[in-house]
Amino acid sequence: MASHSHPSYLKIYIMLLVLFVISVAGPEIADIMKLEGATRLILVLITAFGIALVKAYYVLAYFMHLKFEKIYAPYILLSMVALLFVFFFGTATDAMKSEGHNWEKTPIVLPEDKGFDHHDDHGDHSHDDHSGHDH
Amino acid sequence: MADTATATAVDHHDDHGHSESFWSKYIFSTDHKIIGFQYLFTGMAMGLIGGFFSYVFRMHLAFPGSEVPFFGIVSPAAYNSLVTNHGTIMIFWVAMPVLIAALGNFLIPLMIGCDDMVFPRINRLSYQIFLISAIVLIASFFVPQGGFGGAWTAYPPLSSEAEYNGTPFGAPMWLIAVTLEIVAFLLGGINFITTVMNARAKGMKLYDIPMVVWMIVIASILFMASVGPLVAGAVMLLFDQTLGTGFFDPAAGGDPVLWQHLFWFFGHPEVYVVLLPAMGVVIEIICTFARKKLFGYKMILYSSVGLGILSFFVWAHHQFISGVDPRATYLFTTTTLLISIPVALMLFAMIGTLWGGSIRFTTAMLFALSFIAEFLIGGVTGIWLGSSGTDIYLHDTYFVLAHFHYTFVPIAIIGTFSALYYWFPKMFGRKLNEFWGKIHFWGTIIPFNGIFLPLFILGAAGQHRRIAGYTAYPDLYTENFQDLRVFATGSLIVLILFQIPFFVNFIVSLKRGQKAGPNPWNANTLEWVAPSPPPHGNFGDDLPQVYRGPYEFSVEGREEDYWPQNEPDPGPSETSK
Structure with missing residues (x-):
């Protein structure tokens, strides 16, 4: 393994920078050209996410040495x-x-909706009791 | 490869002086054997703590309200803390360090015929982080309100709210300790995988690697793949506890079931992380003492890989009653029942190895055989828990508890003892006493069944595992049930008392045991080529070369019934297949 020759890391770094510029420019161009709908989606997906995958591959393969590992x-x-x-x-x-055969998903109940303030009339410890039992 | 080889060579050169102090030789060593011993002894010490905890809460369950000798009255809060930390210690600080780290560190370089791990300093760092994690955990017992009391699975909201678990300081310390422990084993696991893949002896092909080494490697890969979600979840839970975030708090838009998913996505593969090394140990011992070639080497290897893959598809069977989607339970029931196939294949292969062998009932062999028998009970009782229908009834009862103790005790206790009795001569150059070993064996196996068989009955009758005392439940505090609890507790005390002969035997044999040569059991694998105990650098200047697989016992046409891996083939006229 020690015999392999390393690629030029600078070259790959410059390539990653170029790819980065493309991935930033893509969505910008979509904005400038006022693209809508499917064309916009495809352009943004390819330039932002597609290029990101390519960049991730180069980082993993060269900077993380996976290309030279077993x-x-x-x-x-x-x-x-x-x-x-x-x-x-x-x-x-x-x-x-959010729904099933034998159960239902109840909407989230925020504490203030549970009426804790109402229980506070009876004193502090009753508040504790109720917050322990209410789910 | 060349880089790492020179690096280790330089290390050895540095360490070879005989003037090294106790500290550099035993505490800050980079020698894989010393690190293995550090893990072994730390794990055994933690095992004593975990065993003591089980004694305290079993005594409390058998004789509620009375004072437990050496502890005192067990309050419900103390009970929670004791069961939580018993579970945590036995899994993370006993089974993992002893089975994977101690055996992996000690055996891997010896069995694959190299002089040390490829990353000796990472190895040392791994133990040091592990030691810190153990110290953090033990320290958590002494903070105000005591150690964490939210059960070892740490389900929120019980674990995330200090007013529920009652341990505002113990809970974060517990989480930090578990996370540190996991970091330690990740470092160790990377080391194991890299060493086995890159530093094998000349001539050792993948199918010539001894089974226990394969199993530790597969277990390390499983561990690497599964801990990510748990560490992420642990940090989130720590934030919930200390910073007031709400990842698992429905009131703040979180979801407590998410923790269960994160935990069990790690937790189920974890079962196989500790099972596989124990299986490997048992396979080595059965082959050696049945004097027979392993039945189905490749089948065992592939089924353990299949087991590893399947183990990532079953985790939600721990959550059948937690409110997971009922349709998901079909899927998880199916995968759970499927997973019994590779395990059964491996157990059948072990029994197939015994068939027609010439069996020697040494203590190590007795423990290995009892592993098969006891683990089978654990596996078969799991079928009811893996089926979502029956699990609704049995969930969180003592039936579950008895089931997983029938899997974990064979793994962590029986597997470890068989490994110790088998490799003790290699570790320390002397044999353990066989007579006291057999007494220890019977004194461990019989009470072990005495503890957990009654718990199956109690669980099926509805006893819930998290309830501290049954005096408040007249239906379950009848004389019949209480008798079973007392019987289980009595068995536990017998089991603990029978560990005394083991510890005495261990210490006496270190100094006065029968001297063992390099190969006292006439086994084949490479660790028996090195002197007992192996010196620093293991094999001296000439690393062994491998010519055949590890299990060539009773080969026809040979005078001896074993054929070491490093022995060159005789002339072509004599070659036997």
């Missing part, structure tokens, strides 16, 4: 990214679903 190291990293999606997938039903 093949298992990038695979481990990729599997971590895959697990991120597993986690999102597993929690999606909780996060995105």
Whole structure:
């Protein structure tokens, strides 16, 4: 592994800077040209997010040396990214679903709506009792 | 590779002087064996604390209201703190350091035939962070209101609000200790993976790596992949406790179930993080003492990889009654039942290895065999808990508790003891006494079943694990149930008393045990090539070379029934397959 030749880090840095300029310029151009709808979406997605992915690849491959590691190291990293999606997938039903067969998601009740102030009339300790029982 | 090799060589050159002090040799050492011992002894000391906690709250449950010897009256707050810290200590400060860190550090360089870890200083840093985490945890018992009392799973709002858990100082310290401990094991895990991938002996292919090393590597990868959410969640919970944020507080727009997802996304793979090294230990011991080649090396390897992958798809089976989407429970029930397939394959492979072998019942072998039997009970009782229907009834009862003790005790206690009895000659150059070892074995296994079999019955009858005393529940404070509790507590005390012979045996054998040669068990793997105990640098100037797999026992046409990995093949005329 010690025999590999390093690429010019300066070259990659300059390339990343150029890509950065493009990714900033893309949404700006969309604004200046007053693009709307699908064209705007595609342009912004490609220039901002698409270029960001390319930049991330170069940082990982060269600055984090993944291109010169044994093949298992990038695979481990990729599997971590895959697990991120597993986690999102597993929690999606909780996060995105607001009604079900046997239960309902009650709207968030803020403390002031619960009428705690009303209980305060009876003294401080009754306030504590009720906040312990109300969910 | 070349860089790291020279770096370690330089290290060795520096350390080789014989004038080194106690501090540089045993406390600030970069030698993988010394770091392994540091982890081992810290883990054993923490195990004594965790065991003492279990004694206190079991005594309290058996004889509610009476004074517990060496502790005093157990208040409900103290009970919460004791069960929380018993769980935390036994998993994070006993099972992990002993099974992964101590065995991994001691065995990996020896078994793959290199002189040290590839990052010796990161290794030392790993132990130092671990030691700090243990100190933080122990310190948390002495702050006002005592150690954290929000259960080891730390579900908010119980864990996030000091007025609920009653431990305003213990809770943040607990979180900090757990986070530090995880950082320590991440450093160790990176070291294990890198060492095994880059520093194997000449000729050792991937399928020649001993199973225990594979298992520790897979466990380290699982650990790396799963702790991210937990550390993120721990920091969020710390902010909830101390800064007044509301990540897990519905009143502030947060969601307490999010913590459960973050925790169990780590927590379930964690079970396999500690299970796999114990499986590896048992496999090594069974092969050596059955004098037989491992049945299905590749099958075990692939099923443990499959187990690792599947373990990331099952976490919500801990949350069936926490208000997760009912449709998600179908999915998680299915994956949970699927995960029993790779585990069963591995257990069958162990039993298949025994078939037709010439078995030697040494203490290490007895512990290894009992691992299979006891872990099977733990695995089978898990089926009811993995099915969402039955879990609604059994959740948070003593049935759950008995189930996971039937998995964790075989892993952390039985697995560790079998490893200690097996590798003690390599660690210290002397054998443990076999007679006292067998007494210790029976004195551990029988009371262990005596503790947890009654708890299955109590759990099925509805006893809830988080309730400090049953005197207020006349339905469950009947004489029958109380007798079972007293029986479980009595068994626990017997089990603790039978650990005394082990500790005496351990200390006496260090000085006076029967001297062991380099290979007292006639085993094949590379650690038995090095002298016992191995010197600094393990193998001297000539690192061993590997010619075959680790389990070539009872090969036909050979005089001895073992064939060390480093022994060159005889002439072509004699080669046997």
